[in-house]
Amino acid sequence: MNYPEFLSYDIALAACAALAVLITLLLLKAFALRHLQRLADSGRLHILRYAEQVVSSTRLPFFTGVALLAGVSQIKLSPMQDRWINYAWVVILVSQIALWGSRIISVAIGNAVARQRTADPATATHLLLAGLAGRILLWSTAALVMLDNLGFNITTLMASLGIGGIAVALAVQNILGDVFSSVSIALDKPFVIGDFIIVDNYMGTVEHVGLKTTRLRSLSGEQIVFSNAELLKCRIRNYRRMQERRVVFEFGIAYETPQQEVERLPQTLMEIVSADYLQTRFDRAHFKGYGESGLMFEVVYHVLDADYNVYMDIQQEINLALLTVLRERNVSFAYPRRMVHVTHLAEPQESAGQAGKLAA
Incomplete structure (x- = not known):
């Protein structure tokens, strides 16, 4: 067998080996994923969800890379080429392990955040940051492992990164x-x-x-x-940490309102705001002063719930009750009014005649 025929045989063997490895890996993934999904759905072991996520996150590029390297390994190569093949194995395997670890972190953090988002939002925020920090640490470790297996001096590299890190920190402060x-x-x-x-x-x-x-x-x-x-x-x-809401509202009634009704109104307001069916704590109600259009009242109370919708419902109930009471007592709300006083002026001819008499 001459050299070209031998080379063609090696290439064909490498191609067959690569194809066989690729098909085997794909079949193994499908088999493992199907059984893991069945076991996870049955609820026997919760940890199988993580194994399912790891298997499902293993993509075709990884299988293709492993298959190609397995096929090339069937060919007789020089020592230099063998070393490069070993480097390729390191890069592919470490990268995939880091991807698996990153996927596990993402799934674990996602499940924990979903559980804590309602019960303890502060913990959910911490978990998100912890997940990000964990992924950064994972990929940093993977990069160092790759460089160490590729023959780089990690100690020298770390010292160089420390000096360069100062310059980078200044640039991205x-x-x-x-x-x-x-x-x-x-x-x-x-x-x-x-x-x-x-x-x-x-x-x-x-x-x-x-x-x-x-x-x-x-x-x-x-x-x-x-x-x-x-x-x-x-x-x-x-606003979420609000324990209760302090409410101040004003309104005015007409100046023509009888004095006894004005004096009764603060007590009436206290009774309306302090109603048992309202989640309120009454503070005060006063005849505040004289406005442009009416007698002004100010009411202050506390809503014992921080929810804005609850506050608006209570304020609506108070407004309706106040409207009912004022209408029953024939008291009207103040509204903008203007009173114009017109002074009668003398006729022009009469004024001129009087001026002539005075001149004579």
Whole structure:
């Protein structure tokens, strides 16, 4: 057998081996995934969900790379080529292991956040940051393992990275400021996912707290994105942590109202606001002063629930009860009015005649 025929035989053998390995791996994935799904759905072992996610996240590029390397390994190569094949094995296997680990972290964090989002939003925020930190640590370790197996001096590399890291930190100090601000948000917890906050003139519900930005969903539906560093420089009003709501409202009645009705009204307001079916605590009601159009009253009370819809329902009940009482007593609300006084002026001819008599 001459050299070209021998080479053709090796290539054909490598191709057959690669194809056989690829088909075997795909069949093994389908078999394992089917059985893992069945076992996981039966609820026997919850941990099988993670194994299912690991198998399903193993993609065709990895199988193709393993198959090609397995096929090429059937060919007789030079020592230099064998070394490069070994390097390729290291890169593919370490990368896939890191992908598996990243998938496990994502699934575990996602399940934990889903459980804690309602019970403890602060823990959910911490879990998201912990997951991101875990993935960064995982891929950093994978990169170092690859470099070590590829023959690089890790100690020298780490020292070089330390010096270069200072220069990079100076160049990206704004980004690092946002990163440290996200850590501050996670530790100090001025707000957590699900809180309704107001920042300057913007308001919305916290949807996501990331390394660089925090995102709110506004009342009108659009998403508002804040830089973490800029966000912490602003005054934040967190309405979810409100224990109760203090309400102040004013109204006016007509000046023609009899004095006895004016004197009775504060007591009536106290009775309306203190009704048993309302979640309120009455504070005060006073005849405040004289307005442009009527006698002004001010009422102060506390809603014993932070929910805005509850507050609006209570205020509506108070308004309706007040309207009913005033109509029963024939007392009208104040409304804008203007009174014009017209002074009668003398006729022009009469005025001129009187002026002539005075001149004579």
